[in-house]
Amino acid sequence: MENRKNTILLTVIAVATLLVAVVGATFAYFTAQGGTTAQTPVNVTTAQTSNGSFQTSGAITINANQENFGQSMGNQTGQATGTVKYSASSTAASDFCYTVTLDITANNFVYTTDPTNTPELTFTAEKEANAASITSPTTLIDAQDITTTSTDIQIPNAVSGSDYVHKISAGQGATVNDQWRFTVTFVNLDSDQNANTGKSFTGQIVFAQTECA
DSSP states (O other), rough: HHHHHHHHHHHHHHHHHHHHHHHHHHHHHHHHHHHHHHHOOOOOEEEOEEEEEEEEOOOOEEETTTTTTTTTTTOOEEEEEEEEEEEHHHHHEEEEEEEEEEEEEEEOOOOOOSOOOOEEEEEEEEEEETOOSSSSSSSEEEEOOTOOOOEEEESSSSSTTOOOOEEEEOOOOOEEEEEEEEEEEOOOOOOGGGGGGGGGEEEEEEEEEEEEO
């Protein structure tokens, strides 16, 4: 009888031990699974990332008509501004390079003083490097004749230059800006320019990132 009690007791202990082991293993399994599925990927933006951005004020438009253009009425102008902003990472100074283009989408102006081909529509591009606003810009293109031009105009990085890559440099963790001003002018020659009545010009400034040399 005593042996039977001992056998039952040992059996109970064995079953209890087995249950504890099974429950413990099952709990451990679901904890591991739960820990794995809970680690959802999160995109984090840190100060160690450098970035550049472009902003323009809109298209440049000139419309010549009898109401806004005539003898002794002065010039007609259209203007746009642009900003190139670059922030270097918090770990190192770096450079950012870009190009600037006047994308001409419409231009049907003509010369009215042939055969001299006196400019009647002109384009000016001004840039101030590393500035928060335009106060004393450098004129990179000065009154370029675009009277009959229909192709895009790339803007060099120096007056009368042939290098069209602009570089902006920022110190470690710093942010700098290049400020731009673009002007298209219909020049009043105080002569018979009736052939340009009803003519129009539309252009868009296009910034594009490029590789630094």
